[in-house]
Amino acid sequence: MKFLKVDMSQKTVTLEDVKSDYAGLGGRGLTSTMINAEVPAECDPLGPDNKLIFAPGILSGTSAVNTSRISIGAKSPLTGGIKESNVGGTVATALGRLGIAAIIVDGQAAANELFLLKIDRSGEASLVPGDEYKGMRTYALVEKLLSTYGEKNGVLCIGPAGEFQLGSASIQASDVDGRPCRAAGRGGMGAVMGAKGLKAIVVELGAKNSEALTDPEAFKTASKAIVKAIKENPFTGQILPSAGTAALLGMVNGLGAFPTRNATAGQFEGADNISGEKLAEVITERGGKTTHVGCTQCIVKCSNEYVDKNGKFVTSSLEYETLWSMGGMLGIDDLDAIATLDFLADDIGLDSINAGVALGVAMDAGHKKFGDSQAAIDMMEEIAKGSEFGKILGNGPEAVGKHFNHHRVPAVKGQSIAAYDPRGMQGNGVTFATSPMGADHTAGNLVGEYLTGALNPLEAEGQIEASRNAQIAMAALDCTGFCLLAEPALAAPGATEAFIELLNAKLGTQMGIEDYTNMGIQTLKAEKEFNRKAGLTTKDDRLPKFFYEEALSPHNKVFSIKDEDLDSIFDF
Amino acid sequence: MKIRVKLRGTLPHKFPEYDHQQGLDIDIADEASVQDLLNHLQLTDSDKCAIAIDGRIAKAEQKLKGLTSVNIFQIAHGG
Numbered sequence A: 001m002k003f004l005k006v007d008m009s010q011k012t013v014t015l016e017d018v019k020s021d022y023a024g025l026g027g028r029g030l031t032s033t034m035i036n037a038e039v040p041a042e043c044d045p046l047g048p049d050n051k052l053i054f055a056p057g058i059l060s061g062t063s064a065v066n067t068s069r070i071s072i073g074a075k076s077p078l079t080g081g082i083k084e085s086n087v088g089g090t091v092a093t094a095l096g097r098l099g100i101a102a103i104i105v106d107g108q109a110a111a112n113e114l115f116l117l118k119i120d121r122s123g124e125a126s127l128v129p130g131d132e133y134k135g136m137r138t139y140a141l142v143e144k145l146l147s148t149y150g151e152k153n154g155v156l157c158i159g160p161a162g163e164f165q166l167g168s169a170s171i172q173a174s175d176v177d178g179r180p181c182r183a184a185g186r187g188g189m190g191a192v193m194g195a196k197g198l199k200a201i202v203v204e205l206g207a208k209n210s211e212a213l214t215d216p217e218a219f220k221t222a223s224k225a226i227v228k229a230i231k232e233n234p235f236t237g238q239i240l241p242s243a244g245t246a247a248l249l250g251m252v253n254g255l256g257a258f259p260t261r262n263a264t265a266g267q268f269e270g271a272d273n274i275s276g277e278k279l280a281e282v283i284t285e286r287g288g289k290t291t292h293v294g295c296t297q298c299i300v301k302c303s304n305e306y307v308d309k310n311g312k313f314v315t316s317s318l319e320y321e322t323l324w325s326m327g328g329m330l331g332i333d334d335l336d337a338i339a340t341l342d343f344l345a346d347d348i349g350l351d352s353i354n355a356g357v358a359l360g361v362a363m364d365a366g367h368k369k370f371g372d373s374q375a376a377i378d379m380m381e382e383i384a385k386g387s388e389f390g391k392i393l394g395n396g397p398e399a400v401g402k403h404f405n406h407h408r409v410p411a412v413k414g415q416s417i418a419a420y421d422p423r424g425m426q427g428n429g430v431t432f433a434t435s436p437m438g439a440d441h442t443a444g445n446l447v448g449e450y451l452t453g454a455l456n457p458l459e460a461e462g463q464i465e466a467s468r469n470a471q472i473a474m475a476a477l478d479c480t481g482f483c484l485l486a487e488p489a490l491a492a493p494g495a496t497e498a499f500i501e502l503l504n505a506k507l508g509t510q511m512g513i514e515d516y517t518n519m520g521i522q523t524l525k526a527e528k529e530f531n532r533k534a535g536l537t538t539k540d541d542r543l544p545k546f547f548y549e550e551a552l553s554p555h556n557k558v559f560s561i562k563d564e565d566l567d568s569i570f571d572f
Numbered sequence B: 001m002k003i004r005v006k007l008r009g010t011l012p013h014k015f016p017e018y019d020h021q022q023g024l025d026i027d028i029a030d031e032a033s034v035q036d037l038l039n040h041l042q043l044t045d046s047d048k049c050a051i052a053i054d055g056r057i058a059k060a061e062q063k064l065k066g067l068t069s070v071n072i073f074q075i076a077h078g079g
């Protein structure tokens, strides 16, 4: 495997063998280990010393299903700590097939210079001046790039928010239909890309797999077992393909943990108008797609295509987190408005979660009324314009809270929570507080535990352990390139063993479950170490005060996990 | 007693006459439990159902008495 090193100061692109220190690593394990080892922890995240690393998972590029995730890591301008944000689409598989373990972007182009990184199917890579793409939104940008370089390319790119280097700026990935609708949203990775002077990475698809498997037969057998497990699991085999992640909305709302109107209530009275069931009904009536493949080699198909009353494409994929951040969190129960806001987030290149919560804080502070969807759309356009107030909004909820001197900011380490109120799902609060990534549901989400009744979401007991286990499991999974939405299928008898067999058959290792778990632990250790060097302390592992003080309806609970318990979570 | 049941996830697919707005109106014994309701609807373990009552996941033996409506979910995981 090779590293593709891009020096934006010198405008050089070189291909190097993977150093032995990084052998066998992939995805988040690789980005976090490398950032901890090579990025000065106190550097300016938007300066030349930060590295922006794109690492496909260990299994990306193989024939295994649902392995098209790429980890994008850097020091985050939003959290001030380490960040890994991962996304599907088509690029991870393409890079894996080219034998590229990571693209490492270092240095910084001069202000006002903008480039594309073009990689063809033979692995030849070059920086191309990108002045003509300056200021472009992502849909127009990707359309132009695909018409210039051909439809058979995958794109990772930034929109205006990335060029403005805003804390909520995402890196958008094109899906299998060539739409930039999948987001590495969290942590402001788009701002780092913008600061480097890189507008897009364009990767030609269709390279033949250059990396031989160590044991092709074992790989094939294990692959079949994974396909079977995914198909037979009711969540991955039925619920996700028909309702997508939006299926969660009714359940989380039903449990009173759906943060509503900037987390002032746990249930949204308009939930039935924006639920997964309603979404599927509207999409079906209008001739859109309730089932859609978003990422290469996906057999789960959690994605959808939302269309307007005339059947015209509005956005893909309308997911649970955005139905919340642009819906319940803003008091908006109009699917058309939420779909427009989702499209704008993708098009401007914004994390729909952080941006939605920023709008929610502005509404809570009295800037606009909750439920005013036009005001929400106008605020998104303000961000795209790059006005003074637009930049405040685009820098996320903490910047908005400071601007309005408003203390109800549901964020940890500067990053907004996701669609689970910590008072209604205490263990998700533990994850939000303690994850080295800032508040991030993908770091260790316990909603499945709560719905099965395995854990009481409202009591402190058992939450630390459950969050720890989930955080370790997610850190390990994020190394592999396997989609976390397919992961529940690994609970089937023998499926986890088959999954580890895939890794062994690829790498030629003899890993067991303990070694696999250790991969997650080592990744978290590297992340915690970097954050410590960057100056983050246990004080940063706390939820905002109002979660401890304001009881959430309908259960009238506050967040009740003790500080010392939070501090003990990573005692390993 | 009469109880209105709203079905979530893929559960409505099992009831061709199901109306999303109305849900299903069921006549069930006054002493019926959560499990009795699932049995009545012929929903089994493989349907991965969960019922939330008063914002809490209900146990199989919990009685339905006094309720006029319930939501039956399918267990999902976060992404």
Ligand code: SF4
Pocket (backbone or CB within 6 Å): A066, A068, A088, A089, A292, A293, A294, A295, A298, A299, A300, A301, A302, A303, A483, A484, A485, A486
């Ligand atoms: S389940 Fe969804 S996010 Fe995961 S690979 Fe498939 S389309 Fe992409």
